[in-house]
Amino acid sequence: MPKATFFNLPEKKRQSLIKAMEMEFSRVPLFEASIANIVKTAEISRGSFYQYFKDKEDAYYYILQEQANRRNKQFIQQLQTHQGDLFEAITAFYYDLLIELPDQKEYNFFRNALLNVTHQIETIFNEIIESNLKKDGMEKITKLINRELLNIESDSELTHVIHIISAVAFRNFVEKFTKELSDEEAIESFKVEMSLLKKGIAR
Amino acid sequence: MPKATFFNLPEKKRQSLIKAMEMEFSRVPLFEASIANIVKTAEISRGSFYQYFKDKEDAYYYILQEQANRRNKQFIQQLQTHQGDLFEAITAFYYDLLIELPDQKEYNFFRNALLNVTHQIETIFNEIIESNLKKDGMEKITKLINRELLNIESDSELTHVIHIISAVAFRNFVEKFTKELSDEEAIESFKVEMSLLKKGIAR
DNA sequence: TATGATAGATGACACGGTGTCATTTGTCAA
DNA sequence: TTGACAAATGACACCGTGTCATCTATCATA
Numbered sequence: 001m002p003k004a005t006f007f008n009l010p011e012k013k014r015q016s017l018i019k020a021m022e023m024e025f026s027r028v029p030l031f032e033a034s035i036a037n038i039v040k041t042a043e044i045s046r047g048s049f050y051q052y053f054k055d056k057e058d059a060y061y062y063i064l065q066e067q068a069n070r071r072n073k074q075f076i077q078q079l080q081t082h083q084g085d086l087f088e089a090i091t092a093f094y095y096d097l098l099i100e101l102p103d104q105k106e107y108n109f110f111r112n113a114l115l116n117v118t119h120q121i122e123t124i125f126n127e128i129i130e131s132n133l134k135k136d137g138m139e140k141i142t143k144l145i146n147r148e149l150l151n152i153e154s155d156s157e158l159t160h161v162i163h164i165i166s167a168v169a170f171r172n173f174v175e176k177f178t179k180e181l182s183d184e185e186a187i188e189s190f191k192v193e194m195s196l197l198k199k200g201i202a203r
Numbered sequence: 204m205p206k207a208t209f210f211n212l213p214e215k216k217r218q219s220l221i222k223a224m225e226m227e228f229s230r231v232p233l234f235e236a237s238i239a240n241i242v243k244t245a246e247i248s249r250g251s252f253y254q255y256f257k258d259k260e261d262a263y264y265y266i267l268q269e270q271a272n273r274r275n276k277q278f279i280q281q282l283q284t285h286q287g288d289l290f291e292a293i294t295a296f297y298y299d300l301l302i303e304l305p306d307q308k309e310y311n312f313f314r315n316a317l318l319n320v321t322h323q324i325e326t327i328f329n330e331i332i333e334s335n336l337k338k339d340g341m342e343k344i345t346k347l348i349n350r351e352l353l354n355i356e357s358d359s360e361l362t363h364v365i366h367i368i369s370a371v372a373f374r375n376f377v378e379k380f381t382k383e384l385s386d387e388e389a390i391e392s393f394k395v396e397m398s399l400l401k402k403g404i405a406r
Numbered sequence: 407t408a409t410g411a412t413a414g415a416t417g418a419c420a421c422g423g424t425g426t427c428a429t430t431t432g433t434c435a436a
Numbered sequence: 437t438t439g440a441c442a443a444a445t446g447a448c449a450c451c452g453t454g455t456c457a458t459c460t461a462t463c464a465t466a
Contacts, residue, residue: 117320119318119319148406157399160392163371170370178322196367197400197404200401200403201354202290202354
């Protein structure tokens, strides 16, 4: 979490700093990102940066978390739109994600994150789908899901189902970047795997 | 890949260097690992290290790849033992993995790797299951799998099935560390998710 | 308006780490 | 004995992070 000083900043200065961070974290992955670049772009002193953030990681996860929050809203939205059909919702969500990605900066930001996934990034990413477990206790999501459509017998199984789906979705998203798939290929692969999940893999 | 000089080393010296690297990479994740520590333990000069490896990453992925090769053999073994039953084989493999983990050094090595997963680590990890795509063209694996047991209609679907299973297995393995699950809990969770994959998630 | 206190800004610098390179040492064949 | 090649060495250039003593701005209060 950024320090209080960061949130006390005048809106304009804060936005300019955010922009500078997004720039640097889109340019290279976290471990190569340099604070010198950020403060130069944002036109603040090195010392100031450390007034706002504990360290480089702190800044990075703040930016990442902002992204996650935006995406989480989109997913909730899709669940509502599709009357709780988990598969419809996740597919629509995945579609949205790819559609919006052509923005070069955002594309590179994701790319750098995913190809150097630290566990924390994966966790945050999953929160997009699994919602924020601490805040709403996953209830917001599970309440929205129409269980009639799922082959499950307990709450515990529902949790596992969500795990499975987000694991597969995540992996698909990573492959979009590593194999440099077109949007069409990525969607196709995603649909095939979701369909396999639905109907079951064993004969 | 290590340089030729590394493989020219007398066995004893090479082993001692390997041991020193394993020690350091078990102590902390890659990005915190220090070459100073490695050369001190192995009692070689800093310059020598760079005769053997291009850089820190080079050394790390060599150690990781060695691990992966050992594990891959185990998985193939399990596939043979279970007459090509993919689910039986992966479950037995996962079981083996957990059983062998109590060795503190190895446990920490995995832990550091998984909680700071770079994409390359995930890729190497998947190779354990998906075999080395370049060398054997995945054929070695796919030939061993008994397709009669699977609900698939094409080779392409088989590839997707393997993707799904390794994504879910990987995620389970990561959770073993993040949630600090006991072996029993980890196995239980793994079995539930495999069973869901088998029977299908949709009603 | 003057004062003091508190929050924020600053950049020089200590520290530590990586990878390089000129030089030395060892080995082995002719 | 010589020369050529492979390997070993450690000082060092370079770069980046996070700290800290010091300076500046703001603002409530007397």
